[in-house]
Amino acid sequence: MKPKYEIQRLIRCNESDITCTGGVVFIGDGHTGKTHAALNLSSFRQGGFINARCQTISKSINLEFEYFIAHSNIEKFRVTISSQLFIMPGQKGKAEKGTGLAFEDALDLYFDIRSINEVIVLVLTYNLNNITTFQNLEYWLNRAIEQELIKEYTNIVLLGTHLDQEDTIIVKEEEIEAGRKFISNHVEERIGVNIDLDRIIPIKISNMTQEGIPEFQEEITDCFFRSFDIRQIISENLSLETQNLGKISNIENELRK
Ligand SMILES: Nc1nc2c(ncn2[C@@H]2O[C@H](COP(=O)(O)OP(=O)(O)OP(=O)(O)O)[C@@H](O)[C@H]2O)c(=O)[nH]1
Ligand SMILES: [Mg+2]
Known part of the structure; x- marks a missing residue:
């Protein structure tokens, strides 16, 4: 069985290993914690946190x-997910020459140098204590839509940071739920792509205490499993193997007669 859409060239399978790759793009207002969240996600490999x-x-x-x-490790397979993280600056528009990059400049650079086009996870980042950063996600979602970062296989993570500042958290659960539905409807209306609610995942983290970081890491892995249909690939492979074993034992029985 082959995974859906054009991402099938990003997965390799043999009888013991499955490896896949794809992009994870962080966007959102400045100062929301995108850089720190990405560093925390990746520092998993060293066992340390930022x-x-x-x-x-x-x-x-x-x-x-x-x-x-x-x-x-699933059944007899070792599954490796190798995700490439791209973190955009939160400053909108273009920057003055010689002052570094703002979002639109970084986006130009991203299109020039990205090694693969496919965004498996779009991480819309906001600060749980700052309602404006949450409301501005509509702007960031529209930019992502216009730049064709969202496709049939893309998952969207709604990442709320600053979970450690629990006394001042202002973005409510109902607003996050409404946000998920809004994203699903909005993407469908604008580009006709259907992103089910189970692929729009709300996550809350603290880059200060690392609360929620292991769950964030698991969710990113799950997104890859979902987009590449990895569980389906494994079960089909195993049932094919059982069928083949059955055929071999039938042949052996025939030969013994
Ligand atoms: N208390 C707290 N502070 C955080 C958290 N995440 C980030 N910060 C702080 O917020 C500031 C901004 O974090 P960054 O990761 O640089 O934010 P960014 O979204 O990459 O910002 P831009 O690069 O300007 O778009 C830094 O001073 C961090 O130390 C968090 O979860 N809790
Ligand atoms: Mg940053």
Whole structure:
């Protein structure tokens, strides 16, 4: 069985290994924690985390890259997910020459240098304590739609940061739910692409305490499993193997007669 759409060339399978790759793109207002969230996601590979308290990184003026590799063992298969992270600066528009990159400049660069076109996960990032950053996701979603970053296989993560500042959290559960429905309807209306609600995933994290980071990592892995239909590939492969074993034992029985 082959995975759907044009992403099938991004997956390799043999009798013991499955490896797939794809893009994870972070967009959202400035200062929402995109850079820190991506660093936390990728630092999984070293077993260490980035603590926002100890970091002086703020206001990116370039297109940033990271990668996140996750392994899982399912039945007899070792599954490797190799995701390429692209983190956009949150400053809207274009920057003045010589001052670094704003979002539109970074996007131009992204289109020039990305190694693959397929965005498996779009991470719409906002600060749970700042309602404007949540409302502005409509702007970021529209930019993503216009730049064709959303396709049939894309998952969308609604990533709320600053979970550690629990006393001042202002974005409510109902608003997040309404946001998910809005995204699904809006994408369908504008480009006719159907993104089911189970592929629009709300996640809350703190880059300060790392609360929610392991769940974020699991969700990204799940997104790849979903887009590439990895469980289906495994079950079809196993049932094919059982059928083949059955055929071989039938032949052996015939030969013994
Ligand atoms: N308390 C707290 N602070 C955070 C969290 N995430 C990020 N920060 C802080 O917020 C500031 C901005 O974080 P960045 O990761 O640089 O934000 P960004 O979205 O990449 O910003 P731009 O590059 O300007 O678009 C930094 O000072 C971080 O230390 C969080 O979850 N909790
Ligand atoms: Mg940044």
